Amino acid sequence: MKIKNRLKEWRVKKGDITQEELAKALGVSRQTIIAIEKGKYTPSLLLAFKLSRYFGVKVEDIFYLTEDK
Numbered sequence: 001m002k003i004k005n006r007l008k009e010w011r012v013k014k015g016d017i018t019q020e021e022l023a024k025a026l027g028v029s030r031q032t033i034i035a036i037e038k039g040k041y042t043p044s045l046l047l048a049f050k051l052s053r054y055f056g057v058k059v060e061d062i063f064y065l066t067e068d069k
Contacts, residue, residue, distance in 0.1 A: 001065045007037050010055045010062060026050050 011017050019033040028047065035041035043051070052059045 002039075002068055003042050003063055004039060004066050005036060005063050007033070007051065007062055010051075010057070014055060022054070025054060 011019070011022060019037070020030045023030045023033045026047065032041065032043075032047075036043055048059050048063060051062055055062065
């Protein structure tokens with residue numbers, strides 16, 4: 001199984017905030033946000049909860065599991 005995300009979609013829904021703005025709000029680097037969006041980095045549980053709180057949604061609304069084929 002693989003963890004995928006809808007982070008970019010939520011950034012657009014939040015008013016098209018930039019990766020930099022999101023990174024600053026969460027106290028991480030822009031590179032971290034880029035890596036998460038590209039699926040190259042799975043965030044810590046703490047960061048996943050910070051993201052969900054920032055967007056006002058459940059963690060599962062941002063991150064989801066897929067079957068590897």
